[in-house]
Amino acid sequence: MNSASIASKLAIHGHPIHPMLIHFPVAALIGVIGSDLAYVLTQDYFWARASLWLVGIGTLGGWVSGTIGLLDLVIVSQIRRLITAWCHGILAVMMLSLATLNWLIRLDDPAGALFPWGIYLSLLSGVMISLTSFLGGQLVYDHAVGVSHEKIRERAERLGVDP
Incomplete structure (x- = not known):
């Protein structure tokens, strides 16, 4: 893991907002x-x-979370320099575009839209979520985006363990 962390500019008490919001969508x-x-x-x-x-709900929540992630990508120069961050963002936009289309085709007839496009778009969105999540994990674990080594050390000291 990279020893230098990259702080998010959109955070609450040092905790990045994007990863807080993405789980529900x-x-x-x-x-x-x-x-x-x-x-x-x-x-x-x-x-x-x-x-x-x-x-x-997943689409709307994803666009909110994605907008915050995009702002971090644009605002924080260390994140902006990471190819992984750009790939994560591009895949997220592609996935949310598929999810938006999936939602729009279902609005008039939720049952009728399932065959074949609704199911196909749901499955393809699931694959895209997996790929996007993998890259998001790389940003955290390999590049320490949003990781505070200081907070990890403080928490480890309180628990009496080695960080």
Whole structure:
């Protein structure tokens, strides 16, 4: 791991906002795959409506979180210099574009839009989330983006362990 950390400019008490916000949209967009499959298996309209809500909430939340991540990319020069950060951002925009399309095609007819495009877009979004998350993990673990070594040392001292 890189010994020098890169601080986020958009943080609350040293904790970056982007990683705080991204978990819920990711969970919602992955949940769309499950609710789509539940609809396919049961033909219960509840699951089609659940998919519509999950993809809508996941998309809106993803755009909010992504905007904050984009601001960090543009504002912090050390992040801006990382190819991994640009790849993470580009994949995130591509994935959110797919999720937005998935949401828009479902608005008028949540059940009718499932075949074939809704399910295809849900699965493709899931693959894109995996790739984007992998690169986000590299930013944290390999480049120490948003990691505070000082806070890690303080916490380790309080717990009585080696950092």
